[in-house]
Amino acid sequence: MDNVNLLNGIFKQSQEKGEEYLHYLDIDRLVAPCYEANDQAPKKPRYGGWEKEEIAGHSIGHWLSAAASMYATTWNTELKQKLDYAIDELGNIQYSEPKGYVSGFPRTCFDNVFNGDFQVDNFSLGGSWVPWYSIHKIFAGLIDTYKYTGNRKALDIVLILANWAKNGLGNLTDEQFEKMLICEHGGMNEVMADVYILTNNKEYLDLAKRFCHHAILTPLSEGIDDLEGKHANTQIPKVIGAAKIYDITGEKKYKDLADFFWKQVTNYRSYVIGGNSIGEHFGSENEEELGITTAETCNTYNMLKLTEHLFHWFPKAEYMEYYEKALYNHILPSQDPDTGMKTYFVSTQPGHFKVYCTPDNSFWCCTGSGMENPARYTRNIYYQEQGKLYVNLFIASEINMEDKNMKLRQETSFPESQETKLIITKGNNETLPIHVRIPQWAKGEVIASVNGNEHYSRVENGYLIIKRRWVTGDSVKIKLPMELYTYKSKDDPKKQVIMYGPLVMAGALGKENFPETDIVADHQALNDYPLIDVPTLLTDRMDVNKWITPEQGSPLTFKTDPVGQPGNVNVTLIPFYKLHHQRYTLYWDIRNDSAE
Known part of the structure; x- marks a missing residue:
C-alpha cells in the first residue's frame, strides 16, 4: 500500500472521512476494557455499545489495523504518534499480567478452555461471547502495526500473546480443539500464520493448521457446498486463513477450498452489490431473498481480503470484476460521507433505508471493519508480478515502482467519465507490459491508444496488454464505454436491478415517513420501522x-419515463454509493405491460 496514493475523487474523499474518525476516537477509552479485564483502573471510561459487552476490546484491534494501514497510505505523523501511544498502553497492561494476556475481557474463559473442560456453542466458549473472535482483532491489529509502521513493541506484545495461546492450547487433544472451534473464532488461523511468517517458528504454523476448522473446511476442499444456514462471517475468515497457509506451504487442499468457496459465494450466494447473507446466515443457492438484515458489511470486507489472495494466484479479470462490484456498491456506500459512520446490514428491502452506527455508543463488528475499509482503497488498484503491471481499477491514483525506476499516474473521474488515462510521470526506457482490465460491463470495444496514435487490443485473461519501452511523458488513454442495463436476480427474472457500468443504480425514494435519525446505537432498532409503497x-x-x-447537469443521475405504477410515476436513479439518509430501492419489480 505504501507505493500507491489516491489523488482525488470519491475514494479519496471517503478515505479522508474515514481518517477523521480514526483521529476522533480516544485511545484511553478504547483500551479501558483491557485495563478492567486485568483488574486495573482505566484512565477514562470505556465506550458504549458492544464495548460494554463481553466482546469488548475488538475495537482497539480494528483501530490498530485501520490506523496502521492509513498511516502506510498517508504518512500522517499525528496518527503514527497515536498508534505508538496505543501500543505503549497495551504493553503496560500486558506487562502487569502474569501470563502476558491482554484483551478486553477477563482471561477466565480461556483458562476454562485450556483446562479442557468447557462448554461451547456457535457464539459462546468457556462462558464468554466469542472470545477468540474478539482477541483475534487485537492479534491482527498488533501484527498490522508492526508490518506497516515498524513498531517493535507491537511485535513483542503479539509474540508474548501468541506464546500464551500456544502454551495453553498445547494441553488440548485434537478432539477438544475441534470442539472449541465450534464457536466463532475469527481468523485465528490467519494470525498464527502471520506470526509464523514473522518468526519462522514452525510451532506457530502448526497452531495455524490446528485452528483450521475441519468441519467446515474439509467439505470445501472436496468441492462440497454445505454452507446453507451457516453463519456467514464465521466461515469467511476461516477460508482467508486457509489461503494464507497455502501461500506458506503450497499444500493444494488449502488453495482448492479457498477457490471453491469464493466461487460458490460470489456466483450463487451474493446480492447484486457483492454482499451476502440474510440475518447474518447463508441462504439457499441461487436465492436473493430480499430483506432488511441482508448483506452484513463485515462479510464483504472479508470477501475482498479473500479475493486478493485468489487474484495473486490466478491474475484473471473475474476476480477483480467481483472486487470492483463489491467495492463500489457495498464498501463505499457503507460509510456515511457526512459523518463517517458505518452500516452493519445493507438493506435490500424495497423502500427501506441505511442504518449507521453512532460515534461513541455502537462499536459493532462492522464499525470495526468499517474503520479499516477506507484505509484499504489503495489496495489492488494495481498489482505487480514478474515484471508485469496490472491496472485493475479505474481510480485516480499514482503508483511508484521503485524496482523499475518508474512512476505511473492514473487520471480519471470515472465513473462520472467513460475513460481513464495512464501517464508515465517517470520513465527509464524500461520494458514493462501493462495489463489493463477489460470490464465485463463495457458496452463496446475497449481500446487503448498510446500517445494518441498507437492502438493496442491484444487480450489475455480479461486484460488488454500493452508492452513497450516507457519514457517520461508517455500516456495511454483507455475508453470505458458504459450504458444502462438490467441485472436479473437469480430467483426471479421480474426482480431486477438497474445498472450503469459497474454501478448499482438506486431508486431515490425520498424521506416519506422517515425516522428522526438513521444513526443509532442498536443496529436492529429500526428493523420494524414502517415501509412505504414502492412502484412497480x-x-x-x-x-x-x-x-x-440522463439528467442534464447532474452526473450519474437518471430519470425514468412515467412507468412507475400506480400513478405513472417518474423515478430518479443515482449510484447507490451516493444515496444516504433517504429511502431507496435496489431491486425493482419490472414487468412487461404488453404481457399483462
Missing part, C-alpha cells in the same frame, strides 16, 4: 435506455 415499473420496452434518460 411497467413497460413494454426491454431496453432500459429507451425509457431511462
Whole structure:
C-alpha cells in the first residue's frame, strides 16, 4: 500500500472521512476494557455499545489495523504518534499480567478452555461471547502495526500473546480443539500464520493448521457446498486463513477450498452489490431473498481480503470484476460521507433505508471493519508480478515502482467519465507490459491508444496488454464505454436491478415517513420501522435506455419515463454509493405491460 496514493475523487474523499474518525476516537477509552479485564483502573471510561459487552476490546484491534494501514497510505505523523501511544498502553497492561494476556475481557474463559473442560456453542466458549473472535482483532491489529509502521513493541506484545495461546492450547487433544472451534473464532488461523511468517517458528504454523476448522473446511476442499444456514462471517475468515497457509506451504487442499468457496459465494450466494447473507446466515443457492438484515458489511470486507489472495494466484479479470462490484456498491456506500459512520446490514428491502452506527455508543463488528475499509482503497488498484503491471481499477491514483525506476499516474473521474488515462510521470526506457482490465460491463470495444496514435487490443485473461519501452511523458488513454442495463436476480427474472457500468443504480425514494435519525446505537432498532409503497415499473420496452434518460447537469443521475405504477410515476436513479439518509430501492419489480 505504501507505493500507491489516491489523488482525488470519491475514494479519496471517503478515505479522508474515514481518517477523521480514526483521529476522533480516544485511545484511553478504547483500551479501558483491557485495563478492567486485568483488574486495573482505566484512565477514562470505556465506550458504549458492544464495548460494554463481553466482546469488548475488538475495537482497539480494528483501530490498530485501520490506523496502521492509513498511516502506510498517508504518512500522517499525528496518527503514527497515536498508534505508538496505543501500543505503549497495551504493553503496560500486558506487562502487569502474569501470563502476558491482554484483551478486553477477563482471561477466565480461556483458562476454562485450556483446562479442557468447557462448554461451547456457535457464539459462546468457556462462558464468554466469542472470545477468540474478539482477541483475534487485537492479534491482527498488533501484527498490522508492526508490518506497516515498524513498531517493535507491537511485535513483542503479539509474540508474548501468541506464546500464551500456544502454551495453553498445547494441553488440548485434537478432539477438544475441534470442539472449541465450534464457536466463532475469527481468523485465528490467519494470525498464527502471520506470526509464523514473522518468526519462522514452525510451532506457530502448526497452531495455524490446528485452528483450521475441519468441519467446515474439509467439505470445501472436496468441492462440497454445505454452507446453507451457516453463519456467514464465521466461515469467511476461516477460508482467508486457509489461503494464507497455502501461500506458506503450497499444500493444494488449502488453495482448492479457498477457490471453491469464493466461487460458490460470489456466483450463487451474493446480492447484486457483492454482499451476502440474510440475518447474518447463508441462504439457499441461487436465492436473493430480499430483506432488511441482508448483506452484513463485515462479510464483504472479508470477501475482498479473500479475493486478493485468489487474484495473486490466478491474475484473471473475474476476480477483480467481483472486487470492483463489491467495492463500489457495498464498501463505499457503507460509510456515511457526512459523518463517517458505518452500516452493519445493507438493506435490500424495497423502500427501506441505511442504518449507521453512532460515534461513541455502537462499536459493532462492522464499525470495526468499517474503520479499516477506507484505509484499504489503495489496495489492488494495481498489482505487480514478474515484471508485469496490472491496472485493475479505474481510480485516480499514482503508483511508484521503485524496482523499475518508474512512476505511473492514473487520471480519471470515472465513473462520472467513460475513460481513464495512464501517464508515465517517470520513465527509464524500461520494458514493462501493462495489463489493463477489460470490464465485463463495457458496452463496446475497449481500446487503448498510446500517445494518441498507437492502438493496442491484444487480450489475455480479461486484460488488454500493452508492452513497450516507457519514457517520461508517455500516456495511454483507455475508453470505458458504459450504458444502462438490467441485472436479473437469480430467483426471479421480474426482480431486477438497474445498472450503469459497474454501478448499482438506486431508486431515490425520498424521506416519506422517515425516522428522526438513521444513526443509532442498536443496529436492529429500526428493523420494524414502517415501509412505504414502492412502484412497480411497467413497460413494454426491454431496453432500459429507451425509457431511462440522463439528467442534464447532474452526473450519474437518471430519470425514468412515467412507468412507475400506480400513478405513472417518474423515478430518479443515482449510484447507490451516493444515496444516504433517504429511502431507496435496489431491486425493482419490472414487468412487461404488453404481457399483462
